[in-house]
Amino acid sequence: MNQVKEFHTLQEKVTDMIRESIFTQVYKPGERLIQDELAARFGVSRMPVREALRCLEREGLVAFLPHKGAQVIGFRREDIEELYYLRALLEGITVQKSMNFLTKKDRTELNTLVEKMDQDIDNNDMDSFITHNHQFHMLLQKGCNWKKIKLLTKEFIEGYPAHVPSLIPKTMFVSNEEHKQMLRALELKDPIMLRQLVENHIMRAGNALTQVIE
Amino acid sequence: MNQVKEFHTLQEKVTDMIRESIFTQVYKPGERLIQDELAARFGVSRMPVREALRCLEREGLVAFLPHKGAQVIGFRREDIEELYYLRALLEGITVQKSMNFLTKKDRTELNTLVEKMDQDIDNNDMDSFITHNHQFHMLLQKGCNWKKIKLLTKEFIEGYPAHVPSLIPKTMFVSNEEHKQMLRALELKDPIMLRQLVENHIMRAGNALTQVIE
DNA sequence: CAAGCACGGATTGGATACAATCCAAAAAAA
DNA sequence: TTTTTTTGGATTGTATCCAATCCGTGCTTG
Numbered sequence: 001m002n003q004v005k006e007f008h009t010l011q012e013k014v015t016d017m018i019r020e021s022i023f024t025q026v027y028k029p030g031e032r033l034i035q036d037e038l039a040a041r042f043g044v045s046r047m048p049v050r051e052a053l054r055c056l057e058r059e060g061l062v063a064f065l066p067h068k069g070a071q072v073i074g075f076r077r078e079d080i081e082e083l084y085y086l087r088a089l090l091e092g093i094t095v096q097k098s099m100n101f102l103t104k105k106d107r108t109e110l111n112t113l114v115e116k117m118d119q120d121i122d123n124n125d126m127d128s129f130i131t132h133n134h135q136f137h138m139l140l141q142k143g144c145n146w147k148k149i150k151l152l153t154k155e156f157i158e159g160y161p162a163h164v165p166s167l168i169p170k171t172m173f174v175s176n177e178e179h180k181q182m183l184r185a186l187e188l189k190d191p192i193m194l195r196q197l198v199e200n201h202i203m204r205a206g207n208a209l210t211q212v213i214e
Numbered sequence: 215m216n217q218v219k220e221f222h223t224l225q226e227k228v229t230d231m232i233r234e235s236i237f238t239q240v241y242k243p244g245e246r247l248i249q250d251e252l253a254a255r256f257g258v259s260r261m262p263v264r265e266a267l268r269c270l271e272r273e274g275l276v277a278f279l280p281h282k283g284a285q286v287i288g289f290r291r292e293d294i295e296e297l298y299y300l301r302a303l304l305e306g307i308t309v310q311k312s313m314n315f316l317t318k319k320d321r322t323e324l325n326t327l328v329e330k331m332d333q334d335i336d337n338n339d340m341d342s343f344i345t346h347n348h349q350f351h352m353l354l355q356k357g358c359n360w361k362k363i364k365l366l367t368k369e370f371i372e373g374y375p376a377h378v379p380s381l382i383p384k385t386m387f388v389s390n391e392e393h394k395q396m397l398r399a400l401e402l403k404d405p406i407m408l409r410q411l412v413e414n415h416i417m418r419a420g421n422a423l424t425q426v427i428e
Numbered sequence: 429c430a431a432g433c434a435c436g437g438a439t440t441g442g443a444t445a446c447a448a449t450c451c452a453a454a455a456a457a458a
Numbered sequence: 459t460t461t462t463t464t465t466g467g468a469t470t471g472t473a474t475c476c477a478a479t480c481c482g483t484g485c486t487t488g
Contacts, residue, residue: 429488430487430488431486431487432485432486432487432488433484433485433486433487434469434483434484434485434486435482435484435485436464436474436478436481436482436483436484437483438479438481438482438484438488439478439479439480439482440477440478440483441476441477441478441479442475442476442477442478443473443474443476443477444473444474444475444476445472445473445474445475445476446471446472446473446474447470447471447472447473448463448469448470448471449468449469449470449471450468450469450470450473450486451466451467451468451469451481452465452466452467452468453464453465453466454463454464454465454466455462455463455464455465456461456462456463456464457459457460457461457463457484458460458462
């Protein structure tokens with residue numbers, strides 16, 4: 001079931017590839033991203049590259065200087081802390097507001113996702129785990145009718161280094177146990193508890209990441 | 215001293231103009247933004263329009279559907295509430311973290327800005343007030359070394375309807391009195407108090423806005 | 429008569445071409 | 459030698475052109 005990602009436009013594809021390159025340090029913080037270079041590298045024209053860079057600017061991965069182009073934003077330890085603090089805060093609020101609007105179908109779906117992640121752990125299939133983890137977090141906040149905050153957390157969830165490879169293996173298990181606790185909070189219909197769990201979940205992940213980076 | 219805004223690129227100019235058109239309801243929520251039309255309207259080619267739309271997407275004013283273009287995002291009452299709640303939360307955190315890193319020069323600058331706003335009130339110069347208000351809020355969070363959150367609050371401050379014209383006259387005075395309280399918190403070196411003031415300041419503005427909209 | 433299919437206009441997505449801007453190094457002046 | 463000017467290459471910003479996609483309308487066919 002090797003799901004191949006489908007892209008509607010070239011631009012989305014390019015966005016993903018550049019982001020990947022930034023995470024994998026092909027382009028290092030502070031480095032200038034020359035549009036021609038990227039275009040040649042990916043075999044496209046400069047136009048989708050430009051739009052991709054705009055998207056990455058929105059995600060906070062690059063910065064635009066007029067007539068000077070895009071620069072990779074640096075990742076200091078503090079940046080990671082900030083990121084996870086923010087994500088914890090926002091995602092906490094989102095799930096709290098979301099909970100009571102989740103349908104029975106959503107809840108069973110969440111259960112199966114947790115089961116799938118258990119399997120992923122057994123198979124040591126990181127990519128699949130990451131995908132299911134994304135789906136879990138996205139579904140958990142589906143019920144929230146606040147659009148902007150959902151957009152933001154979506155960016156955090158998709159855009160940021162869940163990929164950091166050295167991190168994942170150690171924490172997959174702990175992570176999923178925490179997911180199970182969330183399911184419990186869901187059964188108890190306790191939004192505050194759920195929010196707390198989500199906040200802690202993300203902060204823990206953040207702390208783990210900063211420690212690995214040291 | 216009628217400060218004329220300087221644009222580095224056409225794209226920035228177009229972005230501003232489209233945003234203005236959205237705020238002034240030239241383009242209404244849900245309406246599709248046809249690139250050719252915008253390009254003709256502003257006398258430029260479609261290219262800067264496209265990039266402008268991307269920027270506005272980032273600001274949350276429009277949404278992109280692949281191969282269907284951009285749509286103006288709707289503003290329901292609830293959206294406003296969300297927006298101001300978020301902005302209050304984020305800007306509160308930002309100024310709390312910023313305060314202790316503001317220089318003496320920054321503080322005097324903040325004072326003069328408040329004085330200028332008092333003058334603007336006397337002259338009933340809304341545009342100038344809005345500008346100074348922006349500058350005040352931006353400067354107040356200058357000391358914060360968290361980049362992402364600053365980017366977000368910047369978007370909120372610049373991107374959202376401080377412009378709503380019917381609102382401003384009534385609240386300019388109250389608003390600036392609250393600014394003065396913030397300056398006091400600054401003198402007392404009390405970041406928690408400052409944060410509280412900022413949160414209330416923004417929530418009050420939000421509530422005023424929702425009431426006007428009804 | 430209804431359902432599906434094909435065609436065409438409208439609109440977006442992408443490529444290529446050209447103009448404006450920046451930056452650094454070399455040349456000229458003090 | 460130091461400062462200013464200029465000049466050219468590199469890179470971004472904008473325009474124009476072409477291709478891919480979508481969507482509605484009208485025709486075909488069962």
